[in-house]
Amino acid sequence: MSFPLASIGIYSSMVFGVYSNTLRFLSQLHHGDAAAAPALTDMTVASLVAGVLSVGIGTPVELVKIRLQMQTQPYTKESVKLKSTVPGSPVYRGPIHCFRTILQKEGIAGVYRGNVAMLLRDVPGYYAYFIPYAMFCDWITPDGSTSPNPSSIWVAGGVAGAVSWAVCTPMDVVKSRLQADGVYLNQYKGTLDCILQSYQNEGVKCCQEDQKVSYFPEPNQQCGVGEGSAALTEDSHPAPTATAVDT
Numbered sequence: 721m722s723f724p725l726a727s728i729g730i731y732s733s734m735v736f737g738v739y740s741n742t743l744r745f746l747s748q749l750h751h752g753d754a755a756a757a758p759a760l761t762d763m764t765v766a767s768l769v770a771g772v773l774s775v776g777i778g779t780p781v782e783l784v785k786i787r788l789q790m791q792t793q794p795y796t797k798e799s800v801k802l803k804s805t806v807p808g809s810p811v812y813r814g815p816i817h818c819f820r821t822i823l824q825k826e827g828i829a830g831v832y833r834g835n836v837a838m839l840l841r842d843v844p845g846y847y848a849y850f851i852p853y854a855m856f857c858d859w860i861t862p863d864g865s866t867s868p869n870p871s872s873i874w875v876a877g878g879v880a881g882a883v884s885w886a887v888c889t890p891m892d893v894v895k896s897r898l899q900a901d902g903v904y905l906n907q908y909k910g911t912l913d914c915i916l917q918s919y920q921n922e923g924v925k926c927c928q929e930d931q932k933v934s935y936f937p938e939p940n941q942q943c944g945v946g947e948g949s950a951a952l953t954e955d956s957h958p959a960p961t962a963t964a965v966d967t
Contacts, residue, residue, distance in 0.1 A: 727781045735774045739850060742766035760851070767850045771843035778842065779835045784818045786899045787811075826902070834898040836911045841891035848887040853880035893926060894918065 746762040748754040758766075791811060812818035822830045856876040861868040868876065894914050901908050908914040918926040 727785065731774070731778055731781055734777055735770050735846070738773050739766050739770040739846070742769045758854075763850055763854055764847065767847040768843055770850075771846040772839065774842050774846070775835055775839050779832050779838050780819065782838065782895070783822065783831065783833055783899045784815050786896060787818050787822070788815060790900050830902075833902065834895045834911075837891050837895035837898055837914070840911075841888050841895055845884050845888035845891075849880045849884035852883045853877060856880060 743758050743762060743766040744754040746765060747756045747758050750759065750762065812821060819831070822833075826833070853876050856879050857868045857872055860872045860875065894911060897918065898908055898911065898914050901914075908917065
């Protein structure tokens with residue numbers, strides 16, 4: 721439990737930091753003022769940058785998290801002598817051992833297993849989070865206020881998180897299955913093969929398996945740390961106005 725809790729904070733801080741700093745840079749570039757209300761195009765670009773860069777750190781973290789949680793038995797000194805790879809036999813002793821083992825056996829490609837699926841999940845996912853968040857904040861912020869109040873931020877974050885997760889769910893299923901694959905057997909050849917097998921075997925309902933496969937879903941990041949990060953950036957960025965988000 722300590723590894724997911726620690727990693728989720730670092731991961732979320734990186735994502736929201738990249739988004740905020742990219743937004744400031746674009747506002748300075750286009751409007752001459754880093755604190756200017758961002759345009760929709762600026763928020764779109766900042767969302768895409770945050771989504772792409774999140775894959776660099778997020779893929780290994782997600783891989784280790786899922787591989788550890790695939791183990792159904794706790795590690796004991798006796799079990800380290802076992803060489804069995806049948807389900808139920810512990811493979812990793814902890815996050816560091818898990819990362820080192822994957823790196824040794826599968827190389828860099830193994831560490832970034834599922835990166836394409838994660839890229840297809842995070843890029844549209846963060847776009848579907850940040851844009852609705854800004855628009856909803858603008859909609860529920862009273863006229864004359866320079867920034868949304870905490871309750872508005874909380875509600876906007878929840879709505880944006882729901883929209884984002886609806887977009888993310890299909891590719892999160894694929895990403896999680898790819899990363900879980902390889903502990904005891906190798907079922908999928910890649911992202912496309914995983915999509916095809918999942919659809920052929922389960923149909924559209926395979927997307928509903930997300931809660932079974934993704935053990936710590938990303939809405940916890942987006943709806944939890946997200947609002948806090950957004951609130952911290954309100955001092956430097958006023959609430960987006962209706963004209964600011966129009967193209």
